[in-house]
Amino acid sequence: MAGEVDGVEIVARRGKLVRGALTGWGLLMYLFLFVPVLLLVLLSFNRNRYGSFPITGLTTEWYTSVLQSSDLQDAIKTSLGIAAEVTAISVVVGTAAAFPLVRSRLRFRSAFRVAFTLPIMIPGVLIGVSLLSFFTNVLGLQLTTQTAVIGQSVYTTPYVLLIVAARLAGFDRGLESAASDLGANAFQRFRRIVLPLIAPAIFAGALFAFTMSLDEFVITYFIIGAQITLPIYIYTQIKFGITPAVNAVATILIVGSLGISGLGIAVPRVIKMSVRRVRRRQQARRARPAGAV
Amino acid sequence: MTTQSIAAPGPAPKPVRVARPRLLSRLSQYLGFTPAAVLFGVFFGAPMVMIVLYSFWTQNGYSIDERWTLANYQTIFSTPVYIDTFLTTLWMTAAATALTLAIAFPFAYWLARYVRRSWQRPLLFLVIIPFWVSYLLRVTSWTIILGSKGGLAHLLGLFGLNTPSWFLYDRPAVIFVLVYLYFPYAALTLFSALERFDWRQVRAARDLGATQARALRSVMLPQIRPGITTAVIFVFIPILGEYLTPQLVGGTRGVMIGNLVDNFFEEAQFAQGATVSVLIAAVVVILLIVFRRSLEVGEMYGR
Numbered sequence: 001m002a003g004e005v006d007g008v009e010i011v012a013r014r015g016k017l018v019r020g021a022l023t024g025w026g027l028l029m030y031l032f033l034f035v036p037v038l039l040l041v042l043l044s045f046n047r048n049r050y051g052s053f054p055i056t057g058l059t060t061e062w063y064t065s066v067l068q069s070s071d072l073q074d075a076i077k078t079s080l081g082i083a084a085e086v087t088a089i090s091v092v093v094g095t096a097a098a099f100p101l102v103r104s105r106l107r108f109r110s111a112f113r114v115a116f117t118l119p120i121m122i123p124g125v126l127i128g129v130s131l132l133s134f135f136t137n138v139l140g141l142q143l144t145t146q147t148a149v150i151g152q153s154v155y156t157t158p159y160v161l162l163i164v165a166a167r168l169a170g171f172d173r174g175l176e177s178a179a180s181d182l183g184a185n186a187f188q189r190f191r192r193i194v195l196p197l198i199a200p201a202i203f204a205g206a207l208f209a210f211t212m213s214l215d216e217f218v219i220t221y222f223i224i225g226a227q228i229t230l231p232i233y234i235y236t237q238i239k240f241g242i243t244p245a246v247n248a249v250a251t252i253l254i255v256g257s258l259g260i261s262g263l264g265i266a267v268p269r270v271i272k273m274s275v276r277r278v279r280r281r282q283q284a285r286r287a288r289p290a291g292a293v
Numbered sequence: 294m295t296t297q298s299i300a301a302p303g304p305a306p307k308p309v310r311v312a313r314p315r316l317l318s319r320l321s322q323y324l325g326f327t328p329a330a331v332l333f334g335v336f337f338g339a340p341m342v343m344i345v346l347y348s349f350w351t352q353n354g355y356s357i358d359e360r361w362t363l364a365n366y367q368t369i370f371s372t373p374v375y376i377d378t379f380l381t382t383l384w385m386t387a388a389a390t391a392l393t394l395a396i397a398f399p400f401a402y403w404l405a406r407y408v409r410r411s412w413q414r415p416l417l418f419l420v421i422i423p424f425w426v427s428y429l430l431r432v433t434s435w436t437i438i439l440g441s442k443g444g445l446a447h448l449l450g451l452f453g454l455n456t457p458s459w460f461l462y463d464r465p466a467v468i469f470v471l472v473y474l475y476f477p478y479a480a481l482t483l484f485s486a487l488e489r490f491d492w493r494q495v496r497a498a499r500d501l502g503a504t505q506a507r508a509l510r511s512v513m514l515p516q517i518r519p520g521i522t523t524a525v526i527f528v529f530i531p532i533l534g535e536y537l538t539p540q541l542v543g544g545t546r547g548v549m550i551g552n553l554v555d556n557f558f559e560e561a562q563f564a565q566g567a568t569v570s571v572l573i574a575a576v577v578v579i580l581l582i583v584f585r586r587s588l589e590v591g592e593m594y595g596r
Binding site for chain 1: 323324325326327328329332333336337338339340341343344347357396397399400402403404407408419420422423424425426427428429430431433434435437438473476477480530531533534535536537541551554555558563566567570573574577581585
């Protein structure tokens, strides 16, 4: 694509220089991005109790202490529970709203679009404090993990909505008309045509919502009451300086996330491949008698 | 991205209409919105309305009275500390946004123009990986690096220098960490704009006698401008409402307006907190209205 073939050699040399400089810049940016991350990983193996420099020796004792800490395990459990609920809510609500957003010819469609994307543009602090006052002063609710689930869902649903809507927008409606012409009813069309085609977007949205929920601190901190999620645990820890245990948790989380997203990339591919293989086999089976004629 | 099919080849003389405006399908259109309308209406819209009301009501000890007043706004606008914080926040946000864009643009340009297509996806993926590290830990990791016992101090020590004391726990550190946190947003948005640009146009401009700089300025820039606006907005707005990073690395001088909101609500000063919240929200909404045409909200996430 970037086949710059310039006749004049000086221009070519300058082009090479620019290219080299930009490549250097690109690599520098990756360094910038990863230095803090790698540092956390390194320090999680550091014997130093203060979770910072200097490196006094290597150890895995922080990992064993993490695995034994019941506070931390509770926090992780709470976080996973909340994340699961938040993901379920945002996927259902976001997907349901994506359809009319893309397909309907409602008059207020763009107004809906703005209204539904506003929660990601309004700072988390504002969502947090407004929900806090709303729950306690207006509804008189006890703050629990359920209130936190609601608060996070407000924040994650728009992302799912946008991801699914983008997929729907690039969706060839002729496919549905074709299915309809072939006698498929609305449910069949949805089940056999629409759902398989938007499944990757729903999956991506779910993954996005899940990871956002796991790391959400600002909103959650205001409205969760006495419960402790993983980010809140980390927050209480780093108030007294970073502990190596927290670094170990971070490292476990990175590896876990890499694993999950590795699955996220691999699973759809495997599914797609096997579906294609099955289809090819069916086609081959169908083609054989036709070819015999 | 859109896989638009070729227009249906039909013998029908009149234009083919796919959508049938039946009452049922009309209703089902609204039906899809219902859960979202409930979620956002009750748990986003209503609380926001309530905050606006609070900002016009009277604080009475630790509770709030439904007596209308403008006193909250008067207090905010007549107290130098609050005005200072607001203005400081604006320039810090502007500085952080400008820096983020300035370092992300060459990166995105390199990725879009000079990197082989098959490498672009994996390299983009790498940009997202730091997101999986807890926000809090990404911030505190920098306090280790920038701190007095940290890596930077070691590095500077080799040259016989001390870490500048004005950096960490002050505004520069806040800006620096914010640039770090929002770099991926800017890089991804700018890349998606540059990716769609056809570089042959630059060639064409060069062939017609334009210099490289001129070609980029008059041919490339106008086409990616919406992408740049989107990047600016998507970095500026979240930074404007930041309160964790200033709290963790800003010290007393690095306080931003989000911290003000937090402090007011922690002290149960709901009316004042609500007033500052309304002011922040007003800035956000105004920015969104002004730039609504060039915002590519859907495309940013629809990749």
